[in-house]
Amino acid sequence: MTPEALLDLFLLSPVGLVGIDEVGRVEVANLAARRLLTPFTRTGSLDELFDALGAVAPDLSARVRGFGGPRGVVVDNLQLLAPGQQQGVFLSIVKVAAGRLVAVVTDAAELATAQGVIARLQQRLHAIEGAVREYAIYTLDTAGYIDSWSVAAERVHQWPESAIIGQSMSTLLPPDQVGLAHVDDTLSLAARNGWCQEEGHRQRQDGTTFWASTVVTALRDAAGETIGFSVVSHDASERRKLEERLRDDASSTTDYLTGVSARRAFFDVAQSEVARARRYGQPLAMLLVDPDRFRTLVDESGEAFGNEWLRAIAWVCRQESRTTDVVGRVGGEAFAVLLPSTELSGGLVLAERIRERMQRHVFGGEFQMVRCTLCVGVAEVSEGITSVDGLLTAAGTALDRARQAGMNLVVGYDV
Template sequence: RQRGGRGVTPEALLDLFLLSPVGLVDVDEHGRVEVANLAARRLLTPFTKTGSLDDLFNTLADVAPELPARVRSFNGPRGIIVDNLELLAPGQHSGVFLSLMRVSTGRNVAVITDASSLASARGLVSRLEQRFNAVLGAVREYAIYTLDSEGRVDSWSRAAVRVHQFGGGAIIGQSMSALLPPEHGGAGYVTETLALAARNGWCEEEGYRQREDGTTFWATTVVTALRDASGAAVGYSVVSHDASERRRLEEQLRDDATSTTDYLTGVSARRAFFDVAQSEVARARRYGQPLTLLLVDPDRFRDLADQHGDAFANEWLRAIAWVCRQESRTTDVVGRIGGEAFGVLLPSTELSGGLVLAERIRERMARYVFAGDFTAVRTTLSVGVAEVTEGITGVDALLATANTAVSRARQAGMNLVVGYDD
């Protein structure tokens, strides 16, 4: 055929065949190789036992033993016999994609493309799976398991067996509600929790969990959505920590509380908090160190308390205190400084660092799931952040500016973090 006055010569076609980066093999019905280009020999060498590429079927016998039968069973005069078959070389991190086409009676052409990156990726996935399984085996106090999209358990770690005392055979296929005491909310709790995790990515709660023998323990639980390529939630991972000892100590602390500890939440009482705050403000000014205060105020607290009762109000206050402690450093001071307001004092922290912590607290509270009859209740926080500056030199001024920031958050629609920066 002539194009632009120049002919495509047999020599040009031969060069194209030989130098193509794609492997090309001319093979008969019995697998004998008539001719193979350099790329084909390079890509297929890891599959050969002798280094010779005389018979394609023998070369690929270990990884594609069905090839001869597929060639024999193909009845058309031409067409695709095998399309993009993935082959991995035994014991090596190399692989190819193989397509085999009949071009005329008794004559076939194999097209081989490099799939080494896929083989390497699979090796990496295998190693990561082994490491993950090792972590699961070492974790003892955290029950780790997964749920399908309907909330049924579809994997169960050894740690989950230790924490919940359910064997895998007894719990896999069952609803997550089997792990909850009957009064905890059952199927309704599972539905609400998974919907919240699907909407926000994850959610968190504290409440009782049930062992196989019916006994219960106090747990903190995080549910995270697992998504497909389109972003839809196709399952959930669950990490549940037995926090019974921590709750026992907190209850003991409340029972034995002195004037320095808030009886309900276990954090610093107002007077103790402000004693520490005064010392920290003085130290920050003396040494020129930053100091930031978070004022954490629940949104619509009175309305929700009136709607759901004192029991819910108390649980909400305990949850706020817990979230603040969980996100704070050991050097930070958390205190209940008003009826429902909490302060978090951050030594050696600038305003920018306070804003980051405040956002974590706000977000974590928005994902919190209450236990029992309050599963469906959603709560938010408005957080004001203020820093000691040349114009803010005392605790009262620091608190007033943080309170101004909270007011601005409320005016902007609540569930916000606002820093005071005039």
């Protein structure tokens, strides 16, 4: 490259370049450097760099004097913001020879705006954490060690930030949950699927436990690689106590194992809803939910696991459904969800949410390695389907088609 081309490159470069001596006197500066650095100067002159940047980087001169090498990077991407302005730059200083340095200045015009947005988001997050009493929010690194801990997490888990940062997530698990293995399995599932959900006991610093519903979400970089995890854990102790009380005191209208409507009670409500839908011309859909390979997995893992799986299906269906929907256990391992004022398309959306949430569910204790899926058949009231039996038959047909096509599927009934 000719000297003339090198000069043009220096002058027209979009990156600011400034040649200075060891006391900061400017020997040469290109147009980009003058444009970027002028807002930092008190007089508008760029004759002396260290003096020009004294208000935002008063130690530049000392850092240059303290650099002992014959050449090398003295300052690397120092972030500067012009006082009272939205002008930001990144500054690097490189020693190229004895008494000669080059300052490299790059534009960070959006720096102040970005910092303002971050500050507002942090304020909102702190406000949310203060208002939400029963949800702990914290983050993990890729190995499962806690690297941030919110006020809400401290309130729920009763671990101070100073004691929990740097500890494994397994610290929050009771000893009988096989801590590290459980954490590794949970994070692997979240990394693979994007997120996963589980229910189980959590341990406070004093050794007491509470029942928690926990969602672990993978945090990814621009290339899609997992760089950590966010965790939201809800203290569900009161809900669990209520569910247990309901199971203990349940009448014939409630399934003793899962807490949803028993078959007869579900059919009574369904008949009323079908009649109302036909009378007023309102849509009505029904989901028929059936676990995949239920008997095989129960044979492999035991009846206790089967009961835990049925409770998990009922819980997932209730969590995803509206308060106006009715969830019932209509067979040994079959569940139905009645959706008033819902067309087939809406039923398919809900069925897909239930299917997806079930496949991400992490069981606790000895069953943590077991993964479970289900199929869902969806049908709606129509001219040809005018009764509860007709809805169940159509949803059952769709369910059979899902099973024939494979496991972990949702199919809508189509004549």
